[in-house]
Amino acid sequence: MSLRQFEYALAVAEEGSVTAAAELLRVAQPSVSQQIRGLERDLGVRLFERTPTGLVPTAVGRAFLREAEVAVSASRRARATARAGADDVVGELVVAAQMGFGARQLPGALGALRGRFPGLEVTVFEEPSAVELDRLCRRGALGLALMGRCERSPADAHHLGDEEFVVVLGTGHRRLAADRVELRDLAGEPWVRFDRDSVLDHVLQRVLEDNGLSPVTVARVSQTAAAVRWAVQGLGVTLVPASAVPQEYEHLARPVSPAVSHPVIAVVRAGAGPAEAALLDLLREEDWLA
Numbered sequence: 399m400s401l402r403q404f405e406y407a408l409a410v411a412e413e414g415s416v417t418a419a420a421e422l423l424r425v426a427q428p429s430v431s432q433q434i435r436g437l438e439r440d441l442g443v444r445l446f447e448r449t450p451t452g453l454v455p456t457a458v459g460r461a462f463l464r465e466a467e468v469a470v471s472a473s474r475r476a477r478a479t480a481r482a483g484a485d486d487v488v489g490e491l492v493v494a495a496q497m498g499f500g501a502r503q504l505p506g507a508l509g510a511l512r513g514r515f516p517g518l519e520v521t522v523f524e525e526p527s528a529v530e531l532d533r534l535c536r537r538g539a540l541g542l543a544l545m546g547r548c549e550r551s552p553a554d555a556h557h558l559g560d561e562e563f564v565v566v567l568g569t570g571h572r573r574l575a576a577d578r579v580e581l582r583d584l585a586g587e588p589w590v591r592f593d594r595d596s597v598l599d600h601v602l603q604r605v606l607e608d609n610g611l612s613p614v615t616v617a618r619v620s621q622t623a624a625a626v627r628w629a630v631q632g633l634g635v636t637l638v639p640a641s642a643v644p645q646e647y648e649h650l651a652r653p654v655s656p657a658v659s660h661p662v663i664a665v666v667r668a669g670a671g672p673a674e675a676a677l678l679d680l681l682r683e684e685d686w687l688a
Contacts, residue, residue, distance in 0.1 A: 414452035559686025568632035
């Protein structure tokens with residue numbers, strides 16, 4: 399097996415066909431087919447199956463591709479580190495944020511990072527599942543992750559600050575007249591909540607229990623943007639980090655009493671390079687407590 403075979407398999411999974419993968423990789427189609435067949439022969443399993451919509455990974459294929467992605471990412475980082483000079487960082491940096499955290503701070507820090515290292519390719523995604531994000535960190539698939547909580551050693555985990563939480567209300571809601579909303583005044587309100595394994599839902603559940611409230615759940619969503627939009631439309635109220643509220647909806651957000659905040663942790667990959675170190679420094683410079 400070779401890293402080239404891993405890259406070809408990942409391209410087929412991403413594009414859904416050998417033809418499209420060959421175009422993406424800028425190689426001949428027979429070369430991709432040959433590499434995939436050789437990989438399946440070496441592994442003794444079938445990685446893809448043909449469906450009316452194209453090639454899709456088998457169950458075994460999905461498990462293999464997760465590990466292949468880690469190996470390919472590590473290889474790219476190793477090549478980038480070998481080529482990089484003090485002021486010429488190139489290669490790929492993969493960054494993930496736990497849903498709702500760093501929505502305002504991360505873009506600014508990444509923009510400054512790209513300005514400093516224009517040859518750096520940055521991939522960013524938001525992960526709602528705390529378990530999956532921790533798994534990716536432990537596998538070394540992420541250069542840096544922003545998390546609301548983690549069980550990492552102090553060498554990996556860096557406390558950046560705290561996110562203040564606000565309640566988002568519907569247009570015309572009676573509590574908008576107040577500068578700060580008493581949590582007990584939200585008794586009986588319907589709530590737009592989040593996936594059960596997300597940190598945001600754990601925060602909301604703890605806050606409601608601490609204030610003697612029993613939530614009426616009207617919806618569960620996987621993105622903070624969706625929670626805010628639904629709350630603004632009057633479906634229910636929601637509780638999110640202040641930085642996750644889009645500017646056009648800030649007039650419908652209120653801090654709560656008792657105040658709610660949560661630490662934000664940056665977890666940096668073991669053996670981090672200059673790009674990860676620079677991003678960590680830039681994030682530390684951001685304002686974390688609204």
